[in-house]
Amino acid sequence: MSHDYPVMLKLAGRNCLVVGGGAVAERKVASLLEARADVTVVAEExxxxxxxxxxxxxxxxEKRAFRETDVKxxxxxxxxxxxxxxxxxxxxLASSFGALVNRADRPEDSSFxxxxxxxxGKITFAVSTGGASPSLAKDIKRELxxxxxxxxxxxxxxxxxxxxLVQKSGLPSEKRHRLLREIWNEIGMKGIRSGSPEEWKLVVRRLLRIEEER
Incomplete structure (x- = not known):
């Protein structure tokens, strides 16, 4: 069995086309705008x-029927x-022009x-079932x-x-890597869930002092 290769595409300023004007197309447009893509919609309604x-x-x-030249x-x-x-x-046609294409009604025919x-914020969770069950993917997203x-x-x-800040601190490379590891070891998942930004800052200040004194 082959598996999809997961990537995060940078679409800012790239030309992206949505053919269709219904609820599904609306969701695609919204996700593209979040990525700051340059979006064109072609649909009769x-x-x-x-x-x-x-x-x-x-x-x-473009409120009209799809034309072959639209994908160019x-x-x-x-x-x-x-x-x-x-x-x-x-x-x-999209494939012939070398574009990445997603077909909403037949995911198996899509290139992604x-x-x-x-x-x-800076964290993105993406859940895919390879088109097998979008409902399952949405329920997993809700749990996340x-x-x-x-x-x-x-x-x-x-x-x-x-x-x-650590990368610009002037510390030798080995010390920078060690300091970042120690900061994460001190804060970790537990600290994120039970702590606060002020507590995280105290951890960093303490570890930075220790590193500078070594």
Missing amino acids: WTPVIEGLVKEGRVRG GSFLVFAATNRPEVNENVCR TDPAVLRR EQLYGIEFEQAAEFLGEIRD
Whole structure:
């Protein structure tokens, strides 16, 4: 059995196309906007939400039938209409132009699957069943929401700032790596769940003093 290869794509400023204007297409557009992609929607009809995004200038919209030339220049394409023959055509053409393509009604025909995503600041959880059961992926995401609360968003931001400070501290490389390991060992998952940013800062100050005195 082959497995999908998980990656996190940087889509900021990249041309992405959504063919379709229903609820599924609306979700795809929202996820692309979160990634700051340059989004175009092509559909004969679309939801009020998509209509609003087009009017606000947040996405480009073409209210018409799909054309073969629409996929040209796109990095990533979603085929999200309610017409299988259109989705099949979009997939075929997108692949011929070298674009990554996702077909909402037949994930097995896609070059990538769209996972259920949970974000906690800099942390991204992506749950995929390879298209086998989107409902299962969504339920797992809901459990993750309960397990990883807002404190993890705060911790990721804090630890990122500390890492930058340590890297710029002037300490030798070996000491920097040791200090970062010790900070994590002191805080850890338990400290994130039961502590606070002020307590984390105290840990860092204490360990930094110890490292400087070595």
